[in-house]
Amino acid sequence: MRKLLLILGIILLTTSMSMCLTHKNLNDFKKSITVEINGTPVEIPLRATIGDAKDVRLINTTDKEIYNYYHTKSIIYIKGDMGLKPEEGGVSIVDLISKFEWFNQIYPHNIVVELSRNSSVVTAKVVFASGKISIAKFKVNETEHLMKSNKTMVIKIIRGNRSATIEKINNTFIIEGNSLKELDKAESRFVLAIYTNPKDKYYISLT
Helix, strand or coil: CHHHHHHHHHHHHHHHHHHHHHHHHHHHHCCEEEEEECCEEEEEECCCCHHHHHCCEEECCCHHHHHHHHHHCCEEEEEECCCCCHHHCHHHHHHHHHHHHHHCCCCCCEEEEEEEECCCEEEEEEECCCCCEEEEEEEHHHHHHHHHCCCEEEEEEEECCCCCEEEEECCEEEEEECCHHHHHHHHHHHHHHHHCCCCCCCCCCCC
């Protein structure tokens, strides 16, 4: 009898722990999040699992700060390794830009995507809050002025030497990874931070 009670106790304890673990980590295996926009649930695909995105190192910033910057700045300036091959991380850059452009109809910004630059001219794709899209050329000093404006959120996404990292320097958020997988993780964490509102009923905690 004592042996039977012991076995039953172990089974109940194991089941209880398993249920807690499943409940706690179920979202970590997902590669999408659901957000509520004007009362309608919208699913956003991610390039990494939520669990992998949680592992990204944040330096000099927080998810809340990233969220607040995106939702309070009127200009987003994006620059990075635009010539990077898809398999080296270029697909992460394209994915992030695509998400910004798609959500611009809901969260309107003036988006400047730097395509190339030389010593005097910067060529950029400009997506206006009105929905208009154009290719424009700026003087280098004009872009420097734009990036330093307190109305601008600057996002730099690069293939660097570090594992998945998001670092803030002044008003610039540097999304970095040393491989496609690491860039996917960093980019996914950035997307999660931007679109995850603690007041949303679909809120997923990243801590």
